[in-house]
Amino acid sequence: MSLVDPMSDTTPFFSDDNEGEGSAEKDDRPSPEQEEDSPSGLSHIRAHLTVVVLCYINLLNYMDRFTVAGVLPDIEHFFNISDGKSGLLQTVFICSYMILAPLFGYLGDRYNRKMIMCVGIGFWSVVTLASSFVGKDYFWALLLTRGLVGVGEASYSTIAPTIIADLFIKEKRTNMLSIFYFAIPVGSGLGYIVGSAVDNRAKDWHWALRVGLLNPSHSRHSKKVGTGACLTLSLSFYSNSFVLSTFGFTAVAFVTGSLALWAPAFLFRAAVFTGEKQPCVVEPCDTSDSLYFGIITCVTGVLGVAMGVGVSQWLRKRTPRADPLVCAAGLLLAAPFLYLSIIFAQKSTVATYFFIFFGEMFLCMNWAIVADILLYVVVPTRRSTAEAFQIVISHLLGDAGSPYLIGVVSDSLKQADSYMWQFRSLQLSLLLCSFVAVVGGAFFLATALFIEKDRQIAENYVQAGEQAW
Template sequence: MSHIDNTPDTTPFFSDDNEIEAAGDSGTHPSQPQEEESPSGVSSRRAAWTVAVLCYINLLNYMDRFTVAGVLPDIENFFKISDSNSGLLQTVFICSYMILAPVFGYLGDRYNRKFIMCGGITFWSIVTLASSYIQRDYFWALLLTRGLVGVGEASYSTIAPTIIADLFVKEKRTTMLSVFYFAIPVGSGLGYIVGSKVDEAAGDWHWALRVTPALGLVAVLLLLFVVKEPKRGAVEERPEHTLHRTGWVADMTALCRNKSFVLSTFGFTAVAFVTGSLALWAPSFLFRAAVFIGEKQPCRKDPCDASDSLIFGIITCVTGILGVATGLMVSRYLRKKTPRADPLICASGLLLAAPFLYLSIVFAQISTVATYIFIFLGETFLSMNWAIVADILLYVVVPTRRSTAEAFQIVLSHLLGDAGSPYLIGVVSDSLKRSESYMWEFRSLQISLLLCSFVAVGGGAFFLATALFIERDRQRAENYVPSDDAPIIVPKRGRSTKVPVSSVLI
């Protein structure tokens, strides 16, 4: 007796790749040996190529996102905008990104994820290319296109981790997620590097925004011809047809009752707040600090000195690789000793990052070298969280709710994190300025950035709280049994009682 009929959930266009390929292969050459496939329906070789493609797209995603930050001094000089307006560039992007994330999360739990990502990346590439042709009097158009870029990226970020989750389990899943999340800091760093170098070579910051759209076309082709849609949950010995797909309200109710998921999401929100603030403002802050201590001249014409963006980009790449790898190794070691290892590592990363980020901001007026050293240490500890937080979500949430959970986490972490933090830092900076001098441009931004250290401490507290519930919630997800059978009426001592169908079937 089938528990669920999946037919209404799909259309021919949105049906799973493995269903289409299976239908095409049936009846043809039955005796021909085929490459061995896992329960997911994807061979181990193709699974590895799938992760490689998803890593490439994730790298491209973050590279595009932080190209704007790499040329921010040029954009400010070109449009003659204030710090608060500069912060809006990141805020409008994150807002559209988080608003659309639940939509793509809902679709990703029900339809073919590969085709959804292809459509989103195509849209994102077109809009990014269009944003590179905006002229001086149309800053509002740049804000609009940056917002539309978030729509395309939402289609990818909510779905890609769930594909990896359906290809691998346990330690191998953690390893593959770590590889996937290497692309975040590396892509972010490349955004600064490519943005600054293309700006310098072309003498026009607009050209920096024309690099990623061409690479986006390559990403779409790779998705279409390399990636194969895996069966949801099959690799965990819980085939999709045995797991009931519940409605969105039921999914959200279950997620809100999952304490490990909720608390780790709040902890990740603190990570998003800090990284969002630093990602946009760190190169500008370092440039203003160099002007303040007399190492550089103010930017009066394009292109501005972009060496700080280049150095910060290199630091971001190196610390990202080092931090994610360190988090993975420590997680593997501590998991043998305690089931609470993952949230404790995340808490330690944030609590260690906080003082180093504080020192990097304070020492900017004294020593550029010391500032870069403290930034290096702070970002290394901060990067320990990326892959581990994603793994926590995947093992405390059942497969049929993972895309929805990813979307919910994206919405909450961005809503309270990096959606508002760049704009908030800019507003605080503008409010603290007592004059339009170069000294106050540096001082006001310096004081506003100190907020990041205190937010990091709060995030560490949330991860410590997650450690109290992680073992129980993981066991619940692993032993999850659907219980949404339609009730029937069974007489009990003269009165009717509703019980699930499964409890009376023999």
């Protein structure tokens, strides 16, 4: 009796190639419910505990990534840098992360995932700690260490979702992925909150980078991946729905990357422009906007991911194109709210936060669904590589350049070195986010035209591979 339903859209990765040879002689076969919940053969408790560990690491990942944005005014004042150079902090990290993702995706499909994540996370912790000791004359060193942080995150982010895909199938997999992706907005929000709180308490932004080093060295529930499969990646790269959804997710990355770095600074400049706050002339700067934005990010992340998954599962009963349609709706609804939040910043702080809340909530509807789309249109033995490919494209054209681009556009629009133009130029440059969100929505609408056919092709391809084994 096989541990995997031949009609399912996943195959076991956690067992060695020879573990299944004597399975027919064993009497303690898993029940049908256990087979559906954990196609890898792991127990129900162990499979769920693995997800908990992976979610915890993912939470720390995103806390570390956005702590810098939470104390950005202090960093700008400490190093005396322009908006363009500030944007480089996020860009160099994303570029490193993006470049290394294919390498770790390749390794994750062939070698011990446990060791890959262990080494990567350990390196990430050391480099993050090193970045907290950079002096004011060594901005280049901060850029270098932030770039090296991408090594650890690339080793983890390309592998973790595929492990969850190996543990669960169908609706259960979607639910587990939604829990995993809750960690992205929640971790991001905590990065702002913890960063600003530690900065205010310690009166030194360097300490904000030292609070996220409680990383587990590895997930002890990961096991060696078998290397017997020889399926090609051609389906991944030539599936229309995979390519189009990747470009749609690129728009999500562009917008979230821009907001992640610039939203707190923009809110602070808006408050200075309206006279609600004083300009930052002495450290520590007022980081209360980072705190409020962090809280909004946490709450909207949970609501957005839950709403996206819930609506998608409800709509799947009516159309097989539910997933890309929900993703498109999320981006198209987010665009006007983001636009209004930027425009109202010069008049009402309350209105700005109100529109940001709904804009971010609709934007977060995509996270778990896009991951699920990838997993059911890509053959299981190449999911890590496909995940890496999507990371490269979405970051290369998305948040790798968007923070820097927003900063450069802001600098170019600035007509005078005044507080008014510091706000106005950044306001105008951030309007680009609404346009990109609409473009992303269009890509997801195009994905809906191909998703049903591509899923059927992927499922048939898996069956052929299993019969050949």
